[in-house]
Amino acid sequence: MTEGDVMTTVAAARAGLEPYEVFRQEKDGDPMRHGGNVLAPDPELAVHYARELFGRRNESTRLWVVRRADIQVLEDPDLLDPPLDRSFKKPGGYVMRDKLAAARARAGTEKPAARAESHDRTGGRRAETK
Amino acid sequence: MTAVAEDRAVQTALAELLLTMADDEFVSGFTDSEWTGIAPLLEEDVAISSIAQDELGHARALYQLLAEVLADGRDEDALAYDREPEEYRHARLLDHARGDWADTIARRFLYELADEARLASIGAGFKPLADLVQKLRREERYHRMHVVAWIERLARGGPEPRRRLEAALRAQGLDAPTVFTPLSGEAALIEAGILTRGLTEAEGAWRADLTTILVPLGLELPPHIGPTPDGRQGHSESFRWLWGEFTSVRRSEGGVTW
Secondary structure (H helix, E strand, C coil): CCHHHHHHHHHHHHHCCEEEEEEEECCCCCCCEEEEEEEECCHHHHHHHHHHHHCCCCCCCEEEEEEHHHCCCCCCHHHHCCCCCCHHHCCCCCCHHHHHHHHHHHHCCCCCCCCCCCECCCCCECCCCC | CCCCCCCHHHHHHHHHHHHHHHHHHHHHHHHHHCCCCCCCCHHHHHHHHHHHHHHHHHHHHHHHHHHHHHCCCCCHHHHHHCCCHHHCCCCHHHHCCCCCHHHHHHHHHHHHHHHHHHHCCECCCCHHHHHHHHHHHHHHHHHHHHHHHHHHHHHHCCHHHHHHHHHHHHHHHCCHHHHHCCCCCHHHHHHCCCECCCHHHHHHHHHHHHHHHHHHHCCCCCCCCCCCCCCCCCCCHHHHHHHHHHCHHHHHCCCCCC
8 A cells, every 4th residue: 555545544534533522520529521532433432432531540430422513612702702891790899708797797697507417419408317 | 268169179170160261361352452552543542452451350350269279379470471372271262363453353242242151151159250250240341332333333334344344253253162162170160059051051142142233234143063172272373472472571581570
């Protein structure tokens, strides 16, 4: 095979491959974070490859594998960074933490625990154990 | 520590079973690892290398169990590396060289499904093996998914992949049943509950499994040739070459460790 033949074969082979973006989660309850991407000929093998490159050393509890062509992208500056001044939309100067602390001081109450006893750390209700 | 079989006949039969299982995984893993760096896709390079590592891990665990059963002073490294080529007891199916991608997929497919039928035949009679097999089956699920995905893609991928796959299945089909070569101590193992069925029966289950995948794809099943008593002996030139590779570091200096 000449080098030209090899390059044509490689190009043809790569034409059947599509990028799939991989999002991973370190432990249950964490947000899904973008880890990278894989090239694959179809969704089934994309999941295999995502597992190999992002999960084979027990580093993730969950992977989302999404075909890049299926991802909708919004990057239009007219929508995300419009020209007219709209700083009135931001509640600057109104710090919730300080307002709540002042309200508690007036009422004489304690700051509640970060999580209620009745719920686990992912927000799910704990099962009743009697 | 581990409850090793008391009965001498069972002990010998168990050692034979463990040796065949360990050698199968060891040789299969090393052959698969020959793709590292040159697989057809970068992602497949990682996948096949990872599968090869899994198999070597399985082999290691099986050699460790074998070392405990034999209790002759050899550890798992000695069992894996310190034998002459003719002393290995892997199935002749695994003597086939790495070949091209279709050859590897065909070999892996025939072997993976055979190994699955064998693992499904392991009973509770020797607890360390039963416990290990439970873990092995969980990892082997992924190997099966991967190889079946590739059988389907090669079969349906166009004239060239299909032609190569058919040729590979034909070339290796004759040797495929050697995974089920009868063990001399099978009766003792079944009586001790270490095997739940004989290897000939496991072979039947393997064929049924092959049928569900190959027939819908219009692919031929391996020929039915009856039990092969020497199916784990008389290894090929390509295996001798592989042996030279995987023992080269060990042989370069006796007692070498990391």
